[in-house]
Amino acid sequence: MDDQQEISAEDVGTLDLTPTITRAEAEKEVRIIQRRCRGLVVLDEATRARLWHTFTAAEDAKDLATAEEVLRNTEVEVKQVSGSSLLIIPQATGDVWQDLHVRFLNAVFAHGDTVGKGCGADFNDIICGGPFDGKQHEYTCPKCGQVGMYGAPLFNVGETA
Numbered sequence: 001m002d003d004q005q006e007i008s009a010e011d012v013g014t015l016d017l018t019p020t021i022t023r024a025e026a027e028k029e030v031r032i033i034q035r036r037c038r039g040l041v042v043l044d045e046a047t048r049a050r051l052w053h054t055f056t057a058a059e060d061a062k063d064l065a066t067a068e069e070v071l072r073n074t075e076v077e078v079k080q081v082s083g084s085s086l087l088i089i090p091q092a093t094g095d096v097w098q099d100l101h102v103r104f105l106n107a108v109f110a111h112g113d114t115v116g117k118g119c120g121a122d123f124n125d126i127i128c129g130g131p132f133d134g135k136q137h138e139y140t141c142p143k144c145g146q147v148g149m150y151g152a153p154l155f156n157v158g159e160t161a
Contacts, residue, residue: 020158027128030153035123037141038111042078051108059097067097071104078110111146119144126150132157 021029043051051074058066111118121143127150130137134154140147 018154018156020156022159023132023157026132026153026155026157027124029155030127031124033124035127037119037121037123037144037146039119039144040111040146042110043108048108055104055108059101062097064096067100067104071100071107074104074107078107119146123150127152 041048051070055067055070055074058064058070119141121141123141126139126141130139130152132153132155135152136149137152138147139150
């Protein structure tokens, strides 16, 4: 018991108890989950901006008919329709607007994989090519050119474990 050391309460929060692993072990951990590039966003930036402006103006005015129309047109344009028919909502409530907003975001920012045109590049290659620091990083897909951000996993990587 001679090798035990007392630690003060102030020191407890500063201790690094994360095990050190090799880079190969970190990459193996990342690759447990298969990740593929979603492909490019279906709608171009100008179209997304126009639809966003129209939808949010309708949302701000609580104009349910216009918001539903913009949503339906957007879902049709990106070939993303809920179920076998488009949703018709009888009255506006807080939940209705939230549902409309979420569906609109999913449609206006639909990626290629949403409509069957995903890039398919191994996204784990991008993750494993970067640092394991737990921070947000920009990326560019080497196959389709999609750009974006991803959250890197946090591993305490050393030369030897």
